[in-house]
Amino acid sequence: MTTAISARSLRKVYPGTPPVEALAGADLDIQDNEFFTLLGPSGCGKTTLLRMIAGFEHPTSGSLDMFGASLLDLPPYKRPINTVFQSYALFPHLTVSQNIAFGLEMLGKPKTEIKETVAQMVDLVQMSELADRQTGQISGGQQQRVALARALAPKPRVLLLDEPLSALDFKLRKEMQLELKRLQTETGITFIFVTHDQEEALTMSDRIAVMNAGSIRQIGAPRDIYDHPAERFVADFIGDTNFLSAQITSSNADRARVDLSSGESTSARLPEGGARDGQVTLAIRPEHAKLVMPDDGLLRGTLENIVYFGTDTHIHLRLTDGTPFTLRQQNNSETELQFAKGDTAGIRFAPDVAQVLKD
């Protein structure tokens, strides 16, 4: 595996009063051909990181390499990296095909090759009929596809996408998610995709970097991040989570025995570089727990609310120590809820589904 983009202690402070530290020293390795997603709430520094890779911002300190060579001395127009801008930034005085041809022209490609590539690209994003339209005369979804074709046409080594789907309506967004994933697989170009939508990140990415307040909190495959969030912020930002306090009684490389507040004990996974003893917080996904008879449970609680969601039902409990706990049960013909509001029930989960958090 080759590393496409590599950042070390990459930091960006915007001057001003007071200065804004948009990125506080990021370490990052993005593999070639990877669909890599930067996920985090608005203002966490995603765009800043992307703009530094594209060359529009210069880092305050740190290093940034592409295929082993430093990017820092290259102006944007000398980086084999293209961007799909959040606002699309299509050239309003050019037609759809002229927009797509722009990068190729600037690279000085021969006319015949440009024509061929543009035709391919127009086809690829299904815009053949609108190729000669001005960009002001096409819909948002179509503009988005033109922006994508324009950025892909020069066959960059790395494609940056800054929340490219956020302006589209729900249905179109779902379509484009699949479309983007398909394009990435077909072209083999490294995609660095920015979103604040956790579901989008989970469905599209090979790996995700979860960011918060200017720093990268966790990097991993979607499944890893979802099942084994390293800290409270990640667990909370991605999906719903129950937090329980527990006491580690013993631990080995990546597992620990923990005592729950109920006095029962179970096995939980340890995060890398986290505490290995003492009082910790556990994260348990609602769908990983199930209701059992009170005496069979690792935990016990009172049912406070039962909300029906069609495919599944959310059951809100209050544990004996006062902690809220939510549990999700799929609705199918075989399962039937044996408890009613106000009942006391037990909660069970398999060994190792509980994740010890760093904080």
Add this chain to the structure above:
Amino acid sequence: MARQGFNIRKQTGFSQIAIACFVMLYMPIILLVVYSFNAGTSIAIWEGFSWRWYVSAWANDQVQEATVRSLIIAVWASAIATTVAVLAALATTRTPKFKGQTAVFAMINQPLMVPEIVTAVALLIFFAMIKVATGYTGLLYLIVAHSAFCIPFAYLPIRARLQGMDLSLEQAAADLYASPFKVFTRITLPQLWPGIAAGAMLAFVISLDDVVITEFVKSAGQDTLPTYMLGQLRRVMTPEINAISTVLLAISVTMVIAFTVLTKVRN
């Protein structure tokens, strides 16, 4: 009921004052235009319709010469002023903020704030020194002077256009391998041209219309249309002056309309 905000149009006498102002502004101009078609020689007594003063102005050698001179100066001055204004506008909108930017901005707009008569006297003295030193007495002095005071008029619409432009377009072009020069010629310029055209027209009209600075700077026999007209005041006034004024007015109005349309052009 919500309290009505202050509405100046509802104040007593507002409409009357407004109408009086418009009459004061436009009535003389309308009369001037009307009397340019007077068949008689008076600029105040109507004697029937005729084109004679247009014909006579057209045939007047002095008017012809002054017109050509005015046009030469206006074309050169607006071209030079617009070029300088584009560069100045790029430097004040497309570079990182620099120390003294406000001062530079003020200096570019200086001719708008310094009384014209002061500039005129200053130029007179300055050019007199150069004339003594070089012996050159050509039209260049007027062209340079006009270029200078036209710059802010060309600069303002161009700068406004540059500021209104979406910066991400230029970044997108750079992202697509366009060097800074290509970004300018392929992206910035095509979108800037309405601003440039507007600035050039404004500069052209301002130059064409100038009296004060021209009167001070010109050498003997270098009358422009406005200074020629001023000179005529000292002699017998005929509706020929009205005819010339009407043509100048027509040119200015056309330019101003074109300017308004151009500054409204989006994308």
